[in-house]
Amino acid sequence: MKLLDLAGKTYGILKVLSRMPNDKWGNSLWKAICICGTKVVRHSMVIREGKGCGCRHGKITHGFCKGGTETVGYGLWKHAKRRAIEKHLHFYLQPEDIKVPVRCPVFGFKLQVNKVHAGNNSPTLDRKEASKGYTKKNIWVISHKANRIKGGASLKELKSLVKALQAYR
Numbered sequence: 160m161k162l163l164d165l166a167g168k169t170y171g172i173l174k175v176l177s178r179m180p181n182d183k184w185g186n187s188l189w190k191a192i193c194i195c196g197t198k199v200v201r202h203s204m205v206i207r208e209g210k211g212c213g214c215r216h217g218k219i220t221h222g223f224c225k226g227g228t229e230t231v232g233y234g235l236w237k238h239a240k241r242r243a244i245e246k247h248l249h250f251y252l253q254p255e256d257i258k259v260p261v262r263c264p265v266f267g268f269k270l271q272v273n274k275v276h277a278g279n280n281s282p283t284l285d286r287k288e289a290s291k292g293y294t295k296k297n298i299w300v301i302s303h304k305a306n307r308i309k310g311g312a313s314l315k316e317l318k319s320l321v322k323a324l325q326a327y328r
Contacts, residue, residue: 163203165189171209173199231272232257235284235300239293249292256295257284263302270302279304289313 165175172194179188179200187203193212229237236254243250259282262269270282277283281303284293289311291297301309309317 165203165206169209170207173201173206173209173212175206231259231282232300235259235282239284239298243293249294251292251294252298257298257300259300263305264299265301265305268302270300277303285309 164178166177166189168175170191173191174194176190176192176198179190182188182202188200189203189206190198190200191206192198195212197212199212233254236252236257239252240250242248260270263280268280271278271280273281279302282300283303283306285299285301285306286293287297287299312320
C-alpha cells in the first residue's frame with residue numbers, strides 16, 4: 160500500500176509540516192501547525208479531518224480563542240479570508256491585524272456582537288476601497304449599519320449621494 164504524502168498540504172485549519180516516525184503500532188504520524196500557531200503531532204486520519212489543535216474546542220486557550228469561543232477579531236478575520244477566496248481578492252492579513260474598537264468609528268455608538276444575526280451595532284470588517292483586497296491599510300472595523308450604508312460605493316459616489324440628499328431637504 161502506497162503511503163499518502165501529506166507534507167505541505169492543508170486540511171481544515173491544519174497545515175502539515177513533515178512526516179514523523181510511526182507510532183508503536185505502525186501508524187503514520189505527521190507534524191502539523193494549527194492556524195493559531197500551535198504545532199501538533201497527529202495520525203494521518205486525524206490530520207485529514209482538519210480539526211486543529213483543539214483550540215476551537217476549548218481545550219487550548221490562546222489569543223484567538225477564549226474558553227472555546229472565537230474572539231470577535233478572529234471571527235472577522237476568518238470570514239474575511241473566506242470572502243477573499245470566494246471573490247479572488249488579495250488577502251494579506253493575520254488575525255492579530257484585526258483591531259476591534261469599542262465604538263463604531265463612523266457613528267460613535269458601542270459595537271456589540273449579536274448571537275444570531277448581525278444588528279446595526281455589530282462589528283464588521285470593511286475594505287475601505289472595495290476594489291482592493293484585504294490589507295492592513297485597506298481595512299477597518301465598523302458597524303454593520305455603517306458597512307451597509309457604505310456598500311461598495313466610492314467616496315465620489317457617497318459625496319454625490321450626500322449632495323443629493325442635502326438638496327432634497
